[in-house]
Amino acid sequence: MLRANLNDILIFMAVVDAGSFIAGGLSMGLSRSAAGKAVIRLEERLGTRLLNRTTRTLSLTDEGRVFYEHGLQVLATVDEAEASVSGRGGTPRGILRLTLPGAFGRIVILPLLQRYLEAWPELQAEVSLTDRLVDVVEEGFDLAIRIGVTTSDTRLVSRTIARYKALLCASPSYLAGRDEPRDIDALSTHDCLFFSSRGQRQSWRFRAGGGAWTRAQGRSRLRLDSADALRDAALAGLGIALLPDVLVADDVAAGRLRRVLPDLETDEVRIVAIYPSKRLLEPRVRRFIDFAVEALDQRR
Secondary structure, three states: OHHHHHHHHHHHHHHHHHOOHHHHHHHOOOOHHHHHHHHHHHHHHHOOOOEEEOOOOEEEOHHHHHHHHHHHHHHHHHHHHHHHHHOOOOOOOEEEEEEEOHHHHHHHHHHHHHHHHHHOOOEEEEEEEOOOOOOOOOOOOOEEEEEOOOOOOOOEEEEEEEEEEEEEEEOHHHHOOOOOOOOHHHHHHOEEEEEEEOOEEOOOEEEOOOOOOEEOOOEEEEEEOOHHHHHHHHHOOOOEEEEEHHHHHHHHHHOOOEEOOOOOEEOEEEEEEEEEOOOOOOHHHHHHHHHHHHHHHHHO
16 A cells, blocks of 8 residues: 555646646657546545646645645655666666757757667657747646746746857858948848747847947848758748758858848857756656757867
């Protein structure tokens, strides 16, 4: 009976950490229904309600918050016990669920993930390649890697894992027959290709000679929610794009794209890891973040 009680407690903790029965159950290898029944059993055994439930959200009751905090202490003790005998702070195992931006994920992160999986044979990975700004908690991801996106969601933590130079570029076919921009103000007469997703539109800032930063007032007739699509649009001659150098350096070197206003300093492009806020991250998540930081630093 003790083992069953502990299992229900672990399921309850997973549901709270994930913010939903679906994601919490998934992290424990259970269906939404099974996770819900486990929490109900726990509440009946304790004689008190631990979670307030609505059709859209879950929240802890006062009793649930006290019980959850005690649960964190128990899990911390178990984690410390494992670390004390393993000397490794836990072995990555289970399924690492990642959501990655399409182009950057394919070019940069997937090769790192391959090396990570080779190093930890007990680990599996599920990857969603999309530039869409997903809800990490609701959709059950362990980790999201995003380009230049942070979060104000108190359920999540943001960590910058790399920085890249941004290049303003356009195809020779677009620039042919046009007055090439000579300063920031001239961008207002050009077609600028902006990233835009869920109402969040990319902004461009530049500065010359170490002066003050100036926000470009570019004309935008086409906005896209994919870095891959922005690159393709620039290559097709549809306008000027601002993209991380890691995505367009080969195109610039081959002459398929040309630098625009190359003497201007652009904002750095931050690569950000976003993950659920927990006192103790699973080893598969914590180690991958550290691995990515080290590997991306070596690329620069």
